[in-house]
Amino acid sequence: MDRVTLPEECVENIAEQAPERFLGQMLFIKDDHLQEAPTVRSLVRWMSPVEQLSPCEHLIQRFLAEPSVYALPIVDDRGCPVALVDRKRFVEFFTKPYSKELFGRQGIVDFLNGNHYLAPAPVIVEDTCSLEDVAQIIITSGIEHMVTGFIVTRAGQYAGVANGHDLLSLITQRKQAELYYLAHYDHLTGVPNRVLLADRIGQACREAERNAGMVALLFIDVDRFKQINDSLGHRVGDAVLRALVSRFKSVARKMDTVARIGGDEFMILMESIAMPESADLLASRLIDAMRAPVDVLGHSLLVTVSIGVAIYPRDDRDFSRLMAKADAAMYEAKAKGRNGFRIYTEATATFNPARLSLENDLRHALARNEFSLVFQPQVEIASGLPRGVEALLRWNHPQRGLISPLEFIPLAEETGLIVPVGAWVMRQAFAQMAAWKTAGLPTLRMAINISAVQFHHGDFADLLARALADFDIDPTLVELELTESVLMHNVEEVLDNLRRIKSHGVMLAIDDFGTGFSSLNYLRRFPIDRLKIDQSFIRGITQTPANASITKAIIALADSLSLEVVAEGIEESVENDFLNSLGCKEGQGYFFARPLNTLQVEQWLAGARAA
Ligand code: C2E
Ligand code: MG
Ligand code: MG
16 A cells, blocks of 8 residues: 655645634644644644553544544554544544554544444445545545544654645546546557657657657558447457557567557557668568457457558658658558558658548638537526526538537647637627527526637637627626636636636636546636536446546535536436435536527427426
8 A cells, every 4th residue: 555645735835824724623722732833743742642542542532522623534654544533424444443552442443432423334445545545535425524634643643634625636636647547548458549659759759860760650450340340349349459459569579659549540659760671570570460360259350450651750750740651551551452561652642531621621611601509408407497508519511411519629629710610609609699688588698618729819808808799798698618628728828818708707617527637726726617527427427436426526626616517418317316416506418408409499498497
């Protein structure tokens, strides 16, 4: 088990910033020593054993006698958490009953069974529990208050102090490590994903630049993978992908990076090679290695791959273009009959026609009036009453029909087209609000998605102010949905921008909350009104304890920072009931309504009012 040490700043900050608050919650201030020096460190000294009781027992006695202290975490002399004592539950960290040596003459269980402590059954957690887990348990077990408490060692010495915010920060740090993993590694196979690979390619190229070396990229695509998936199912498909990764790894050099960059697409990065032929050699070994069948889940499958090779700096010095060239060479290998590899040459065709035409069409879509908005209701969970709608963009492509925003928004962002398109969305949403007002429909909040590119481009606050004025919109009815990535830029700049936007009276929400690099710091500093809990946590929330814990933690966090919450993607009535029981106020999802066109919104509102 890791030793838990609380960051030194935690201790000093709390004591210095708010001694009254902090001391006010501690039991030890009842002591005569109070006037002496009201700092944490001096308080700790008084905790040393003065009576016959063991230090811990003494501590617990005092804790129980002082109703304003909420909870008392206890760690042993190695810094491992042993127990958390609070007034409602007692959390014990080891499945074995903790020993009398720690708690003095009585074991803690006897102690807590005494008449001082009238609590329901203790919560027993696994002995791998770290302090972060403690914090998680505290927060998710429905304890309303933040926890403040001492951490003492077995010898009664002071080891640190934690309050709810600091415990939460610890969780955040851990969550950030997890999120780093999620953002940089492929979940299915555990190898680096496209993001981490791009990073490593960049590094490798810089290194090669310095040493006049070379870097090779092998783009690998599994032949006819779709057939495997379609005929044998995803479970087999997933197992094949995992088996391929270990096969690729067994052929590549130890120092090469095998990465998964998409469904059935992989890349191998060969750093510091002396000559391009090393890459050809690896490619032909990979093809050879695929001769043996892949045995998964009772199937023995012959799987082949097509590979494209590009070399830095020979083929390109820009690594994103280099990746595209390896990709193009792979396409050529496919076109030449699969199960083989191609080396990039100047004659290799390097463009992706499908993407190019979509981009072209996107450029004309505004002028051709191909965009429209749909509106998905946001509902008060307890009463079922409509509270607002979220405007969602739709593109009706003349040949391809409706294209999902998930497909074209990233393209619009990359090409900068999101700026005019986003401005259109805002004005269109306001026009709709004005039309509903004229038609006498009930007043609803309008939530609008703002992409990071849009937010950081030009004077967004000014654009907003003009649009609000043009349509005579009550700004308190407008909510802008920002993703966490919007906020992850230069903090002062973002803060300044947010303040200017807020000065026009609109509300701000964080969309897909929990999927980005949530930092408590920005939540505290930025003028945000609402968190939208991402759908991935709501899906199957009643069956997935981890999702339930995260959702509870987000609701507790929002509560403690006085933010409102909306749960996204509620599909089932059980999910709705569960969220209601967690105290989640608002929800959005197919359970209430799908995204609706204007006419359907009016009908839905009539129904919702009648219900
Ligand atoms: P988002 O802002 O998180 O919007 C929610 C998405 O979840 C919508 O998808 C909605 O149709 C879908 N959804 C809602 N309830 C449920 C449910 O119960 N189950 C499931 N499976 N899905 C549900 P949509 O309309 O495809 O939009 C996808 C994303 O595209 C949006 O995610 C948003 O990030 C982006 N987007 C949409 N319109 C705009 C826009 O005008 N501007 C910008 N920048 N982005 C937009
Ligand atoms: Mg949204
Ligand atoms: Mg969302």
